[in-house]
Amino acid sequence: MVAAAALAYFMNRYGIAFDRGMLGNVLETDAAEVGELLSPGLLVWVLGLGVLPAVVLSRMPLTPRGLLGALVDKAATLTALLGVSALLLTGFFASYASLFRNHRDLRSQLVPINLLAAAHGYARARINAPREFVLAAADAARLSGVEQAGRPLVLVLVVGETTRAASLSLNGYGRPTTPMLAARPDLINFGTAEACGTATATSLPCMFMDVGRAAYADGLAYRRESLLDALQRAGLDVWWIDNNSGCKGVCDRVQVVDAASLASDAGCGVEGCFDEVLLDRLDQRLAAVERDTVIVLHMKGQHGPAYYRRYPPTFERFAPVCSTNALDRCDPASVVNAYDNALVYTDHVLDWAITSLSANSNRADTALMFVSDHGESLGESGIFLHGMPYDFAPPYQKEVPFMAWLPEATLGRLGLDRGCLMQRTASLSHDNLYHSVLGISGVRATVYRAQADVFAACRVATQPATSVDSRKEKT
Numbered sequence: 001m002v003a004a005a006a007l008a009y010f011m012n013r014y015g016i017a018f019d020r021g022m023l024g025n026v027l028e029t030d031a032a033e034v035g036e037l038l039s040p041g042l043l044v045w046v047l048g049l050g051v052l053p054a055v056v057l058s059r060m061p062l063t064p065r066g067l068l069g070a071l072v073d074k075a076a077t078l079t080a081l082l083g084v085s086a087l088l089l090t091g092f093f094a095s096y097a098s099l100f101r102n103h104r105d106l107r108s109q110l111v112p113i114n115l116l117a118a119a120h121g122y123a124r125a126r127i128n129a130p131r132e133f134v135l136a137a138a139d140a141a142r143l144s145g146v147e148q149a150g151r152p153l154v155l156v157l158v159v160g161e162t163t164r165a166a167s168l169s170l171n172g173y174g175r176p177t178t179p180m181l182a183a184r185p186d187l188i189n190f191g192t193a194e195a196c197g198t199a200t201a202t203s204l205p206c207m208f209m210d211v212g213r214a215a216y217a218d219g220l221a222y223r224r225e226s227l228l229d230a231l232q233r234a235g236l237d238v239w240w241i242d243n244n245s246g247c248k249g250v251c252d253r254v255q256v257v258d259a260a261s262l263a264s265d266a267g268c269g270v271e272g273c274f275d276e277v278l279l280d281r282l283d284q285r286l287a288a289v290e291r292d293t294v295i296v297l298h299m300k301g302q303h304g305p306a307y308y309r310r311y312p313p314t315f316e317r318f319a320p321v322c323s324t325n326a327l328d329r330c331d332p333a334s335v336v337n338a339y340d341n342a343l344v345y346t347d348h349v350l351d352w353a354i355t356s357l358s359a360n361s362n363r364a365d366t367a368l369m370f371v372s373d374h375g376e377s378l379g380e381s382g383i384f385l386h387g388m389p390y391d392f393a394p395p396y397q398k399e400v401p402f403m404a405w406l407p408e409a410t411l412g413r414l415g416l417d418r419g420c421l422m423q424r425t426a427s428l429s430h431d432n433l434y435h436s437v438l439g440i441s442g443v444r445a446t447v448y449r450a451q452a453d454v455f456a457a458c459r460v461a462t463q464p465a466t467s468v469d470s471r472k473e474k475t
Ligand SMILES: [Zn+2]
Pocket: 161, 162, 199, 200, 201, 373, 374
């Protein structure tokens, strides 16, 4: 009753559905995320609809009866209930059947059936999961000619959090949410990509796996090597710098830096750090770079519902902002304002990262890629946040930005044609990330698929890297 009351509160407040994936989010969250979801309203619901009825029920006197008496009693009750149900169904069976067939999402909206079904599904998936660890790219190796003595190649992969494609002015949104990136001539915006999941617990590990969305299963990143393992095996120096809730298994064997670990940083408080803390760590890494390196920056981005806590006050471009986690109580425009301000801040952080990379252009060839883990609902159709079952989730939760910043020197070294990349229009998804990062890093393995590498089709034929590549494709 207590769990159901808490669940009903969140479903009512944010319009969420509850399934196995959402239970995974609940079990894999951290204290900071939980803190942002607590409210007096939650306490009232849990006390009033959970604790109070539970206390009343526990005080009901139970009259001991013999086994036979109890069985007769229960049989009578069941018969009565089934009788009434049958009566109701005979009139409306066709309607009920089609309702449940056409609205499978209802199953994730009925409390507490959704909670019980989610617990069952989650436990079954965990128990049935294979135990052996799979080496996905055991033969990962660099292409010849990609490494250059004394001049490291540095790729920064920024993983956004809750950044929905539709809210970027780069993608046609009506407000200037990405002014700094838009002013970068070296930026290649691939547009909208389809996320692997609607919540971090699924999409973050999935986007780093070679198997793609169709074959991804919960917890796979703990049983199979990720993109980062492939890069490391090929000889790259691989770092994961985190300002979020961890990497869900994909960075378990590479070097990890908790960006918030130095609490003395400006921009860090009890609720965590602004994403700028990633830039300090990035600068430290760049200063120490000696060989080809891939650095992942895991942002806090637009993580809700407290969007107003994701940016310093100077980034409040749009006002008024919703400054509570009770998003449904706020004026819808103020929710969007807070989200958009957080996006303006992300634009600033990405621009700053690019500036840091540019500052190292005298001694390294650098590149940056940005892709978000999933999108967000901002009250459209009464739905907030993310994590809806994939098949019913609105596009806002599934469509994420996908872009790359590539200066001329890096394009030349990798043999890539900017005009070709700018004109790419093929639809993308998280399935492209694994192969694209291998591609741009000059790493090949049997699992690498050139068709899924966004850069592959724009490689200039005369580049030595390409000739090795095409030989490998044929064999
Ligand atoms: Zn996320």
